[in-house]
Structure formats: C-alpha cells, structure tokens
Amino acid sequence: MGYVKWSYDTLNTFCHDVFRKFGFNEEETNIIKDVLLTADLYGIESHGMQRMVRYDKGIEKGTIHPDAKPEVVFETPVSAVIDGHDGMGQLISHFAMEKAIEKAKKTGVGFVSVRNSNHFGIAGYYAEMASKQGLLGMACTNSEAIMVPTFGRKAMLGSNPIAVAMPAEPYPFLFDCSTTVVTRGKLEMYNKMGKPLPQGWALGANGQESTDAPDVLANIVAKKGGGIMPLGGNKEVNGSHKGYGYGMLCEIFSSIFSMGVTSDKCCTFKDKTGICHGFAAIDPAIFGNADDIRAHFSEYLETLRQSPKAEGAEQIYTHGEKEVFAEKERRENGIPVNDNTMVELANLCNYLKVDFGSYFKGYELPKDSKFFSGNY
Amino acid sequence: MGYVKWSYDTLNTFCHDVFRKFGFNEEETNIIKDVLLTADLYGIESHGMQRMVRYDKGIEKGTIHPDAKPEVVFETPVSAVIDGHDGMGQLISHFAMEKAIEKAKKTGVGFVSVRNSNHFGIAGYYAEMASKQGLLGMACTNSEAIMVPTFGRKAMLGSNPIAVAMPAEPYPFLFDCSTTVVTRGKLEMYNKMGKPLPQGWALGANGQESTDAPDVLANIVAKKGGGIMPLGGNKEVNGSHKGYGYGMLCEIFSSIFSMGVTSDKCCTFKDKTGICHGFAAIDPAIFGNADDIRAHFSEYLETLRQSPKAEGAEQIYTHGEKEVFAEKERRENGIPVNDNTMVELANLCNYLKVDFGSYFKGYELPKDSKFFSGNY
Numbered sequence: 104m105g106y107v108k109w110s111y112d113t114l115n116t117f118c119h120d121v122f123r124k125f126g127f128n129e130e131e132t133n134i135i136k137d138v139l140l141t142a143d144l145y146g147i148e149s150h151g152m153q154r155m156v157r158y159d160k161g162i163e164k165g166t167i168h169p170d171a172k173p174e175v176v177f178e179t180p181v182s183a184v185i186d187g188h189d190g191m192g193q194l195i196s197h198f199a200m201e202k203a204i205e206k207a208k209k210t211g212v213g214f215v216s217v218r219n220s221n222h223f224g225i226a227g228y229y230a231e232m233a234s235k236q237g238l239l240g241m242a243c244t245n246s247e248a249i250m251v252p253t254f255g256r257k258a259m260l261g262s263n264p265i266a267v268a269m270p271a272e273p274y275p276f277l278f279d280c281s282t283t284v285v286t287r288g289k290l291e292m293y294n295k296m297g298k299p300l301p302q303g304w305a306l307g308a309n310g311q312e313s314t315d316a317p318d319v320l321a322n323i324v325a326k327k328g329g330g331i332m333p334l335g336g337n338k339e340v341n342g343s344h345k346g347y348g349y350g351m352l353c354e355i356f357s358s359i360f361s362m363g364v365t366s367d368k369c370c371t372f373k374d375k376t377g378i379c380h381g382f383a384a385i386d387p388a389i390f391g392n393a394d395d396i397r398a399h400f401s402e403y404l405e406t407l408r409q410s411p412k413a414e415g416a417e418q419i420y421t422h423g424e425k426e427v428f429a430e431k432e433r434r435e436n437g438i439p440v441n442d443n444t445m446v447e448l449a450n451l452c453n454y455l456k457v458d459f460g461s462y463f464k465g466y467e468l469p470k471d472s473k474f475f476s477g478n479y
Numbered sequence: 480m481g482y483v484k485w486s487y488d489t490l491n492t493f494c495h496d497v498f499r500k501f502g503f504n505e506e507e508t509n510i511i512k513d514v515l516l517t518a519d520l521y522g523i524e525s526h527g528m529q530r531m532v533r534y535d536k537g538i539e540k541g542t543i544h545p546d547a548k549p550e551v552v553f554e555t556p557v558s559a560v561i562d563g564h565d566g567m568g569q570l571i572s573h574f575a576m577e578k579a580i581e582k583a584k585k586t587g588v589g590f591v592s593v594r595n596s597n598h599f600g601i602a603g604y605y606a607e608m609a610s611k612q613g614l615l616g617m618a619c620t621n622s623e624a625i626m627v628p629t630f631g632r633k634a635m636l637g638s639n640p641i642a643v644a645m646p647a648e649p650y651p652f653l654f655d656c657s658t659t660v661v662t663r664g665k666l667e668m669y670n671k672m673g674k675p676l677p678q679g680w681a682l683g684a685n686g687q688e689s690t691d692a693p694d695v696l697a698n699i700v701a702k703k704g705g706g707i708m709p710l711g712g713n714k715e716v717n718g719s720h721k722g723y724g725y726g727m728l729c730e731i732f733s734s735i736f737s738m739g740v741t742s743d744k745c746c747t748f749k750d751k752t753g754i755c756h757g758f759a760a761i762d763p764a765i766f767g768n769a770d771d772i773r774a775h776f777s778e779y780l781e782t783l784r785q786s787p788k789a790e791g792a793e794q795i796y797t798h799g800e801k802e803v804f805a806e807k808e809r810r811e812n813g814i815p816v817n818d819n820t821m822v823e824l825a826n827l828c829n830y831l832k833v834d835f836g837s838y839f840k841g842y843e844l845p846k847d848s849k850f851f852s853g854n855y
Contacts, residue, residue: 177766177767179587179765180586180587181557181586181587181588181765182587182588182765182766184766184767210556210557210586211555211556211557211558212557212558212588212590214588214761214765214766216766239731251789252783252786252795253795253796254788254789254792254793254794254795254796255783255786255787255788255789255792255795256787256788256789256790256792257786257787259782259783259786267724267728267731269731276727276731278724278727278728280718280720280721280724282721284711284717284718285718301716301717303717304717306789309789309790310787310788310789310790310792311789311790311791328787334710334711334718334721334722335660335710335711335718335722336717337789340677341660341677341679341680341712342656342660342661342710342711342722344656344796344798345656345658345710345722346710346718346721347798348643348654348656348798349725351652351654351797351798352643352654354779355615355643355645355652355776358779359772359775359776359779360763360766360767360772361766362766362767362771362772362775365779365782367779367782367783367786385590387736389555389557389558389590390553390558390560390590390592390736390737390738391553391560391736391738395738396735396736396738399735399738400731400735403730403734403735403741403743406635406741406743407628407631407635407743410628410631410633410635410743411631411632411633411686411704412630412631412632412686413627413630413631413632413682413685413686413687413713414632414685414686414687415687416630416631416632416686417630418630419628419629419630419631420629420630420720421727422720422723422724422727
C-alpha cells in the first residue's frame with residue numbers, strides 16, 4: 104500500500120465534518136481535530152488521522168462516552184484533580200491543560216491530574232498549549248500496559264509518554280517521547296514489512312528478548328506475557344531501570360495523584376479504559392525575568408545545534424525542531440495518508456453517512472480493500 | 480587493591496572530624512558528612528567517602544569557596560532562585576531543598592533553582608529530604624560536560640542526574656539516575672579492570688562508538704571530543720534522543736531557570752565550577768487525601784514487585800528498594816572502602832594534621848601506596 108497526499112485544508116474540513124457527525128459540538132470538534140491534525144503535521148502519523156477509526160470503535164464499544172463532561176473533583180490554587188467520566192481524551196485533556204495554565208498565570212504553577220479519561224492523542228499538543236503562552240508545559244499519560252519492568256515478563260506500565268515544551272527562539276523546545284524504547288506502532292510497522300525487530304526493543308512471553316514481530320504482537324494482544332522494553336532495554340547495564348523509572352514518574356502524575364487506574368489495569372474494563380493523564384504549567388517568571396530566561400535557553404539550544412557533529416552525521420537537532428520542519432513541509436506540500444487509513448476512513452464515512460468522495464475527489468480506493476464491508 | 484570494611488560509626492566520626500578541620504562549623508559538617516555517608520550506605524561508592532579528596536582539591540584549587548553562604552536572589556511564594564556563590568554544593572543544596580520544602584508546606588509546591596554551586600553528591604539525598612516529610616521531592620544537577628548529544632561528537636551536557644522520591648510503604652520510591660547511559664565512574668572502573676567497555680556506552684573523538692576505555696577517558700580529560708552516550712545510546716532507533724531530552728529537562732530546571740552556567744561551560748573556569756541544581760517539592764495533599772494517595776501508590780509498587788519475572792530473573796525491584804537493602808546490610812556489617820580511597824584519606828589526614836591511625840586502628844596501608852607523598 105502506498106501513500107496519498109492531501110492538503111491540510113482538505114483533511115481539516117473532513118475531520119471537522121466527521122466529528123460533527125459523531126455529535127460533538129463545534130467547539131469540541133475543533134479541539135479534537137486540531138489534536139489529531141497537529142500529529143499529522145508533525146509527522147507523527149500513528150497519532151493522527153489513522154486514529155479516527157479507533158475513536159469511533161471506542162464510542163461504539165462504550166469505552167468512550169462522547170457526552171461526558173470533565174468534572175473538577177478537587178482543587179487548590181496550584182492544582183486540580185479532574186474526573187473525565189470516560190469522555191473523549193482530547194476534550195478532557197484540553198480542559199485540564201487550560202486549568203493548569205490558568206492556575207500558572209495566577210500563582211506561577213498549575214498541576215492537574217486526570218482520572219477516567221481516554222486516549223488523548225499526542226502528549227506534546229497539551230505541553231505546547233502552555234509553551235504557546237510563554238509557560239513551560241508538561242503532559243503525560245498512562246495507557247494499556249505494554250512496558251515490561253526490568254527483570255519482568257508481564258507488561259505492567261503503559262508506553263507512558265512524557266512531553267515537556269518550553270518557549271525558545273527561533274522555535275520552541277518540545278520533548279515528547281514514550282518511556283518505552285519504542286511504541287507499539289513501530290512493532291506493527293516491522294510486522295507489516297515482514298522484518299525482524301531491531302535488538303533491544305521487545306520481549307517474548309518468557310521475558311527474554313525477541314525479534315519475532317508477529318509472535319510478540321500476538322502475545323501482547325492475547326496478554327500472554329512479553330511486551331516492549333523500557334527506554335534503556337531490558338538490562339541494567341544499558342539503563343533499563345532508568346526507562347522503567349521515567350515510566351513510573353508518568354504513572355505518579357497521572358494515575359497515582361488522581362487516584363485513578365494504573366496502567367496494569369487500564370483497558371481491562373467493558374465500559375471504560377480508565378486512562379489517566381498528568382498536566383503541569385510553570386511560569387518561568389517565577390524564576391526571574393522570563394525574557395532573559397528565554398534568551399538564555401535559546402542561546403544554549405543554538406550552541407547545541409552548532410556543536411561538532413559525529414562523522415557521517417548531517418545535523419544535531421534540538422527537540423521539537425523536526426516537528427517544525429515537518430509542519431512547514433506538510434503545510435506546503437500536503438500530508439501523506441496511508442491507503443489503509445483511506446480505506447478505514449471510507450468505511451467510517453459509510454457508517455456515518457458522510458460523502459467520502461466529496462472530500463477526496465479523484466481518489467480511488469485500492470481494489471483489494473474492504474470498503475463497505477463494515478468490518479473496521 | 481581490595482576493600483576494607485568499617486562501621487558506620489567509625490566513618491561518621493572520621494568524616495565529622497575531617498570536615499571540622501576544613502573549617503566547617505558543626506551544623507555544616509553534619510550536613511556534608513550525611514550526604515556523603517548516605518551514598519556509602521546506599522552502595523553508591525562513587526559518591527561517598529571516595530569523594531572527600533575531590534572536595535579537598537576543589538577547596539585548594541579555589542573552585543570551592545568554603546566560607547561562601549547561599550543567597551536567595553529571587554523569590555515568590557512557590558519558588559526561589561539561589562546564588563551559591565561557589566560554596567560547598569551540599570550546603571547550598573541542603574539550604575535550597577529546605578526552602579523548597581518550606582514553600583511546599585505553605586503553598587503546596589516549591590521550586591528552587593540554584594546557580595554557582597559545586598558538586599552536591601547524590602541527587603537522591605535531597606529528593607529524600609522531601610519524601611521524609613511526606614512530599615514528592617525532585618533534585619537534579621548539571622555538571623562538567625560528558626554527554627554527547629545525538630549525532631554529535633562533543634560532550635555538551637553533563638551526566639545530568641534527575642532524582643525523584645515519593646513516600647510509600649514499606650519503603651519510599653527513590654529514582655536517582657544520570658540521564659547518560661552510565662556515569663564516568665563506570666568507565667573508570669572498566670579502565671582499571673583493563674576490560675573493553677560494553678556496547679552502547681561511549682563515543683570516541685570522532686563521535687563513533689568506542690569500547691576503548693583508556694582512549695575514551697583520555698579524550699574526555701583532554702577535551703578532544705567523544706564522551707558518554709545519552710540513555711538510549713547514540714542512535715534514534717534505541718531512543719538516544721530520549722536520554723538527550725531528559726538531560727535537557729535537567730538543564731532547564733538547573734542552569735536555565737537560574738540563569739546559571741550550562742553544562743557545556745561548567746568546570747572551565749579558574750575560580751568556580753558554575754554547577755547548577757534544580758529542586759522541587761510537591762505536597763500530594765494538593766491532589767486530595769495524601770494517605771489515600773500513599774496507599775494507592777504503595778499498592779501499585781507491590782503489584783510491580785509481585786509481577787511475573789523473566790526466565791532466570793530473581794527479583795523485580797521498585798526504585799529505591801536496593802538502597803534500602805544496602806543500607807540495612809551496611810549498617811549491620813560495615814561499609815566497604817577501597818584501599819585506594821584509604822590511601823587518599825591517609826594523605827588527606829596528613830595534610831590536615833588529623834591522626835589517621837586513631838580512626839582506622841589496625842589498618843595497614845598497601846605497601847606500594849603513595850602515602851605521605853603529598854601527591855593526591
């Protein structure tokens with residue numbers, strides 16, 4: 104299967120109309136589609152348009168309650184706990200991060216911990232909500248268990264991404280990474296290509312390293328054991344306990360502080376996923392002159408980018424730089440969407456009674472696709 | 480060279496008397512020695528007694544100003560910036576963390592960023608100052624550049640450890656790790672053993688992987704390029720950019736927020752190192768009932784420890800558990816001190832006019848040692 108490119112405007116209109124059809128109001132729709140399309144603009148395909156069908160499935164299965172509204176269940180001038188009541192992760196998270204920002208603007212810091220939410224898309228989106236307002240932003244989420252702790256053989260933590268964004272010139276710092284060595288999407292990619300997994304990624308059901316992508320994925324689905332290694336691999340010699348530790352930090356700010364569901368139990372319920380998030384916003388002005396701090400940081404980032412490169416390396420990046428380049432290129436030349444995703448979207452349109460062809464004019468679905476099968 | 484074991488009381492008395500001789504008052508002495516000996520009790524030899532001589536060297540060279548007092552140069556109800564005026568790192572850091580705790584007890588959170596300090600020992604000590612009072616504690620520090628950013632060949636970040644401690648039963652969570660894959664001490668250990676470095680640790684002067692310990696260490700000392708890889712190695716496929724990112728987070732909370740010296744410039748001055756730290760304390764009560772949160776966290780930690788083990792693995796640890804076991808064992812059976820360190824301490828005693836033999840009765844210095852050479 105190949106890729107087809109669509110303009111940002113095309114995808115924006117399409118996403119808008121689809122989420123309106125799901126029953127979300129205009130404001131809610133705009134939030135959800137902005138989170139998704141930002142991932143596509145940043146080149147993070149796994150968290151963009153291709154997720155639309157998964158959200159649809161969640162709504163159908165009853166783990167996502169589209170009408171639920173987030174509720175503040177505990178609050179102080181510097182913090183809040185939000186119960187998402189199993190609504191759309193993007194809406195709960197946008198609400199939570201706005202609360203963190205509001206508090207940071209008043210007191211200097213805002214910490215918000217969220218329970219009973221759902222998949223929220225890219226963590227970096229929420230961190231950037233803060234950095235766009237001159238603040239340091241942090242966002243993290245737990246998820247269905249996929250990370251096997253050091254010396255274990257059962258997945259007990261999620262991919263547990265942590266994102267931190269901080270204003271800088273000429274573009275912000277944006278660190279957004281899972282605390283596993285890779286995400287499940289990467290394993291699926293190797294599986295599709297029929298290639299063995301790289302060393303240091305995954306564990307078989309017995310807790311030993313495995314490069315057998317189909318076997319590892321089958322075990323994950325069947326919850327037979329194994330999963331993905333923490334950042335640092337599965338041995339202390341390369342720092343496995345460190346990745347496992349960062350995964351724990353994510354868990355503390357999401358499921359622990361909110362008294363929510365820990366990753367080992369996420370997605371084991373019929374009527375909810377239980378996914379939890381953590382958000383924080385910190386005003387650099389609590390440390391002095393925010394402009395001076397921003398300039399000091401920008402200078403260090405530039406020094407890093409200009410530092411001597413390894414033999415054969417083309418560029419030293421600072422975090423978030425690739426996303427800036429990707430967005431510029433994709434806004435100019437279009438966003439590539441996988442044919443598989445196009446098929447899924449066509450099926451979704453059929454289900455929602457949306458005219459697929461009116462958005463994607465001239466596009467022909469692959470002949471072997473399961474269009475109209477309803478089986479998505 | 481071998482190891483000799485001494486009781487905690489013996490080392491405690493010795494350290495006390497030595498730091499008093501350096502001119503530190505009783506209160507200061509107790510802080511410094513407690514930071515050092517906690518490292519030895521925890522089994523982190525690299526940051527314990529064997530560091531005494533390095534502090535002495537710093538005082539002699541003039542990069543540590545023993546009389547300097549930390550000064551609060553900026554403050555809000557939730558934050559402070561401290562100028563350490565190049566004093567002892569432990570004293571500045573203890574002062575800074577106490578301030579963070581004081582603020583957290585009043586407002587719920589306290590962030591303190593420190594500039595112009597010196598090596599502060601183990602980051603975990605300060606994080607635990609908070610967790611011992613029921614708070615989540617965070618401590619981090621930058622250092623002389625040793626981490627080569629992804630695709631680089633020059634060290635631009637320090638080992639940049641981040642420590643987080645959080646109360647739990649039956650023992651606290653304590654995560655304390657460098658954001659490099661390993662610390663320089665580990666490279667030195669392999670060098671002493673004459674063994675090649677493990678894969679995924681170090682880079683040669685050209686920025687390519689090297690397992691040649693003497694060459695890597697010589698290049699680091701001569702600042703010819705190369706250094707240690709970030710957690711995740713030197714390739715994106717295993718998450719190099721993630722370790723580099725965590726190193727950046729440490730830099731933001733230490734050198735950036737304090738407007739201090741970034742790691743690329745640390746330890747390049749005659750009269751200071753410029754080392755910066757970051758500290759935070761967060762009261763779990765800002766998220767609800769602190770006892771409930773503690774119980775929820777303790778339960779998750781226990782679930783992790785009891786989860787199925789990899790084939791051949793003996794135990795799944797939670798962070799800080801090894802330190803608890805090490806402390807118990809060492810308080811009962813003594814703390815092992817390397818003969819090399821004993822020789823250094825003997826020289827230090829000679830310099831300070833302290834009677835080495837009166838503390839370490841019956842100990843004979845190795846015959847080939849440089850005792851009394853003054854060359855330490």
